[in-house]
Amino acid sequence: MRTFLGDCAMVIVLAVTSALLGADPFFDTPAQRKMISVYGSVDDWRLQILCWWLAALLAIAAVFARHRWPLAAMLLATACAASHLLGWPATMLVSPSPKAVLGSDLLPLDLVVLVVLYALASAAGTRRLSLAVLVTLEAGLVGIGLFGPLLDTPMLTILAKTNPKGPVDKPALADPLSDVLWQALSYAVVPALLLGIAWAAGDNARTRRFHLAVLQARAADLEREQEQRTALAVATERGRITRELHDVVAHGLSVMVVQAQGAQAALRRHPERSEVALTNVITTGRASLAEMRRLLGLVRTDPSLAPQPSLAALPDLIESVRSSGTPVEFAVTGEPATLPAGIELSAYRIVQEALTNALKHAPPGSRCSVDLSFNADTLHIRVADTGTAGETPVFGNGLRGIAERVNALGGTFRAGPADHGGFEVTTVLPVAVPA
Secondary structure: OHHHHHHHHHHHHHHHHHHHHOOHHHOOOHHHHHHHOOOOOHHHHHHHHHHHHHHHHHHHHHHHHOOOOHHHHHHHHHHHHHHHHHOHHHHHHHOOOOOOEEEOOOOHHHHHHHHHHHHHHHOOOOHHHHHHHHHHHHHHHHHHHHHHHHOOOOEEEOOOOOOOOOOOOOOOOOOOHHHHHHHHHHHHHHHHHHHHHHHHHHHHHHHHHHHHHHHHHHHHHHHHHHHHHHHHHHHHHHHHHHHHHHHHHHHHHHHHHHHHHHHHHOOOOOHHHHHHHHHHHHHHHHHHHHHHHHHHHHHHOOHHHOOOOOHHHHHHHHHHHHHOOOOEEEEEEOOOOOOOHHHHHHHHHHHHHHHHHHHHHOOOOOOEEEEEEEOOOEEEEEEEEOOOOOOOOOOOHHHHHHHHHHHHHOOEEEEEEOOOOOEEEEEEEEOOOOO
């Protein structure tokens, strides 16, 4: 709507200024009829006036059509300017050899050519076409300047003012060569400069739109890429928190179930043992609850402020398993080194989940062993139990979580029946976190 109103304002301004500056000869008034009777038929002149105003309507149509059909609008605007400047279309309709041709100097309404050329040059995919149109218009202007005064048919130009001495006897023709060259220069240089400026401005607008579209597309791609990275980071963090929660809850609940079963079995014969077992259940439950609160707190606070379990906490973990009635042997070989926090946490979780797996699946009376072996660039972890390994174990979330941790750290993982019977989990972790 705003574009339409702007086009209407442009048409009104150009039409009014044209009427004020140079369109008086194209109004059918007594003074104009008296002047035109000197050179030819008044009826012919009236037909030429009609054609002049029809050409003005073409210019108006070109203004409104330039956005959607720039090439068609360019043809309309060019036809309007040529008809106003030369008057030839009306002349050929009146008579093959008219005595006078009604033409005019360039009027503001003819500036529609510049407006439409700008629209054509700024349209996408029309650079070569608009440049060809520019060259054609320039050549046409030079041709009008050179050959217009030399035609056999005289050109009658009536300016928008009345001669105080009365009508002129004959039109003034530019016969000298210098006058012809000067007219060619006046028709070629100034209009050509205006056409060149209009084309350059339109081409620059097209180029700017193209670069802006490229930048917008690039920004959209970067935004989508950032959203994908954010979604991937969120998914990774969710997976990490899920593994942590599983490790904590599964281990704590497994120990609590074993302790509760022992307390139930010893309730009548050995009440003191039941009391110890129930105490261990409470202790383990509280420790698991505290660990869950710590993990949930990581979601809301800075992770660096929350303590992370490490290999130094393995003795307490093994002792909690022993308190459930399952003997656990713990051995460390090699020189313990200072490991990255991620390696230490993963090693702790691997041992925790492997012991939890043994508590859940190993038969009563089974024994467990935990072996850590420190080498120069790797940490070997082996957790085994002496239970029956007659069936291939089903990988649940726990073992799958261990495999994901090890793969993320660039290590190796194996879980399956041991050579001496039972089930074992072995992992090899690099001492340094891969970049």
